[in-house]
Amino acid sequence: MDELLKKIDNGYTLKKLEEMIKINSVVGNEGELAEYLKGELVKLGLNVYLEEVEENRPNIYASLKNVSSGKKLCYCGHLDTVPVVDGWDTDPFQPVLIGDNLHGLGSCDMKSGIACILTMLKAFADSDDPLEGELSFSGVIDEEAYSKGAKAMIKSDYLRPDVIILAEPYAGDSTKPIPLGITGKILYDIYVRGKAAHGFRPYNGINAVEDSAKIISNLDKLVFYEHPDFKKGNYCTLKIEGGYQKYSVVVPDYARFEVNRLLVPGETAQAVVSDMERLVKELCLKSTVEVKIKPPQYEPYVMDKNEEILTIFKKIYEEVVGQPPLFEYASGITDANVFSGEANIPCLHLGPHRGLSTLKGGGTHEKNEYVNIKELPLYSNMYIKIAASYLNKKI
Ligand SMILES: [Zn+2]
Numbered sequence: 001m002d003e004l005l006k007k008i009d010n011g012y013t014l015k016k017l018e019e020m021i022k023i024n025s026v027v028g029n030e031g032e033l034a035e036y037l038k039g040e041l042v043k044l045g046l047n048v049y050l051e052e053v054e055e056n057r058p059n060i061y062a063s064l065k066n067v068s069s070g071k072k073l074c075y076c077g078h079l080d081t082v083p084v085v086d087g088w089d090t091d092p093f094q095p096v097l098i099g100d101n102l103h104g105l106g107s108c109d110m111k112s113g114i115a116c117i118l119t120m121l122k123a124f125a126d127s128d129d130p131l132e133g134e135l136s137f138s139g140v141i142d143e144e145a146y147s148k149g150a151k152a153m154i155k156s157d158y159l160r161p162d163v164i165i166l167a168e169p170y171a172g173d174s175t176k177p178i179p180l181g182i183t184g185k186i187l188y189d190i191y192v193r194g195k196a197a198h199g200f201r202p203y204n205g206i207n208a209v210e211d212s213a214k215i216i217s218n219l220d221k222l223v224f225y226e227h228p229d230f231k232k233g234n235y236c237t238l239k240i241e242g243g244y245q246k247y248s249v250v251v252p253d254y255a256r257f258e259v260n261r262l263l264v265p266g267e268t269a270q271a272v273v274s275d276m277e278r279l280v281k282e283l284c285l286k287s288t289v290e291v292k293i294k295p296p297q298y299e300p301y302v303m304d305k306n307e308e309i310l311t312i313f314k315k316i317y318e319e320v321v322g323q324p325p326l327f328e329y330a331s332g333i334t335d336a337n338v339f340s341g342e343a344n345i346p347c348l349h350l351g352p353h354r355g356l357s358t359l360k361g362g363g364t365h366e367k368n369e370y371v372n373i374k375e376l377p378l379y380s381n382m383y384i385k386i387a388a389s390y391l392n393k394k395i
Contacts, residue, residue, distance in 0.1 A: 001388060007123035008380045014102075014373060016040070017115035018095040021104035027080035030141040030149075031056040034079060037139055040118060044125045046137075053141055053152045061158045063136035064124055070133025073390050074161035075383065076153075077114040078143030078335060081106035087367040101354070101362070101370040108371040109364035113167025113351035114139065116376055120383040131391040136161065143335050146296045150338035154345075163309045163346050164339050165386065169353035169364060171375075172317055172325030176353055179330040181302030183233060184263040184337055188276055189256070190215065191290040192242070196253040205251030209242045211287040212255040215280060216240070219259065222275055225267050229302065229329045233262035258294075262331055265302045269293060298333050299341030307346045309390060316385045320378055350386075352379045 025033040034050060041048045041062040050058040060079070084105060090096045092105035102112075117137055124135060136159055140149030153159065172178045192212045197205025216237055224232040242255025261272055273291055280289045303310065317325045336347040352375045354362065362368040 001385070004123055004127055004384055004388065005381060007126050008119060008377060008384065009122060010119075010377050010380070012122060013115045013119045013376050013380060016118050017102065017107070017112050017371075017376075020111040020114065021095040021107055022093055024093055025079050025081055025106065026083050027142060027144045028057070030079040031058065034058045034060045034139060037079075037114075041121070041137070044118075044122050046121065046125065049158050051152065051156055051158065053148055057141045057148075059141060059149045059152055059156070060139040061136065061153075061156070062121075062138075063134055063159070064121070064131065066130040067134045068130060068132055071163070071391060072134040072136065072159075072161045073163050073165070073387055074136045074138055074159055075117045075120070075165045075167060075387075076138045076140065076335065076339075077110050077117060077167045078149065079139045079141050080144050081109065082144050082365050085365070085367050089368055092369075097373070098370075100372050100374045102373050103362065103368055103370040105369060108169050108353055108369055110168055110351055112371040112376060113169065113379070116352060116379040116383055117167055119380040120387065123384055124387070131387070133391045135387050135391060140335060147298070147335055147338050150335035151342075154338060154343040161345060163348070163390065164336075165309075165383070166334060166336055166339075166347055166349045167351040167379075168334055168349045169351045169371075170349035171353045172321070172350070174326060177326040177328035179336070179349055180305070180327045181229065181265060181329050182300065182334060182337055183230060183331045184267075184298040184300035184341055185333065186261050186263065186269050186272060186293045186297050187238075187295070188259040188261060188273075189292040189294040190259070190276070191292065192255045192257075192287045193290075194251065194253045194287040197251045199249030199251055202251050205253070206286040207251050208255040208287050209252045211285045211289070212240060212242060212257055214283055214285060215289070216257065218279060218283060221279055221282075222261075222272075225264060227264040227266055230264040230300075233264050233267065235259055235261045263300045265300045267300065269297060298337035301337065301340035302329070303340070303346060309346055309348050309386075312386055312389045313348055313350070316382055316389065320382050320385070350379070350382065352376055
């Protein structure tokens with residue numbers, strides 16, 4: 001193991017991170033970063049495969065060549081970043097080091113995670129001592145939108161991992177505890193159809209806008225399942241439309257609104273659609289109401305506390321960081337909702353973030369995003385130890 005850890009090249013990690021920040025990979029535009037990673041992984045001597053998910057938006061899959069039978073461990077990162085928000089003090093596509101903080105779009109979410117994965121793969125590729133099983137990398141598109149990359153990956157024949165480590169910025173400290181499960185979500189798309197009439201004689205029509213308002217003001221009567229760890233989900237009305245395009249005194253015969261609903265494990269999309277239909281029925285409205293759902297939709301998941309990768313992770317985290325990791329049941333969405341929620345592959349989030357001591361502004365999806373570069377070696381180190389331990393490397 002010591003021999004492997006000595007191969008951690010921190011200069012390489014930083015160089016790769018800076019090069020990746022310079023490549024614009026705002027969601028929808030992941031092609032160039034995939035090509036860059038392909039070049040890098042081929043140089044490291046891995047088998048590499050690009051899989052087009054949409055035009056010029058490929059996922060990239062790579063695995064170490066010395067594969068033997070055994071378990072399959074995949075380290076995964078998303079290639080995309082969010083779009084540039086207003087107010088950056090530096091060029092978001094130029095890495096700028098201020099103290100220990102490297103600023104740039106995607107520096108934290110999650111090009112630093114990918115840089116640490118590359119560093120780990122480089123160390124294993126340089127080692128003559130083979131692993132038992134398969135160690136792979138996947139870079140997926142579209143995490144910041146619809147998770148199309150993750151959805152394509154679980155259908156792909158190229159990688160069939162037993163376990164995934166997602167290099168998202170989860171540090172296991174009080175600012176970013178490691179998720180032991182994540183809520184899912186659906187988006188209700190509700191169509192309300194009434195009957196037009198002269199607005200001075202509303203009794204001759206059926207007002208779709210007013211009926212929509214009745215539904216929305218009764219949403220607290222939806223029934224939320226209480227999960228022992230997550231507690232209850234929630235709802236939020238996000239959009240409503242209806243009524244005239246150009247001013248006219250007409251009873252509106254159409255309205256539509258969208259409601260986000262968080263799901264906890266134990267709740268399914270079908271069950272919560274039925275719940276909304278029940279609520280609507282109980283209101284006895286005159287309008288005809290159609291309850292649909294529209295993308296994006298994510299399944300909730302919860303991790304088995306006895307999962308082997310968790311046991312390995314806890315031991316190694318404590319060794320490297322010097323204290324036990326903190327966990328949480330999170331509300332939010334990551335590609336783990338696809339990997340674990342849809343494909344039942346256990347998924348551990350672990351990746352560099354801003355660093356406790358420097359936590360001020362510049363978070364993910366914010367202006368001036370940064371990562372604390374002093375943290376990077378810790379993650380390269382943990383990635384190597386976890387892979388070696390999970391894949392029974394003789395040490
Ligand atoms: Zn991310």
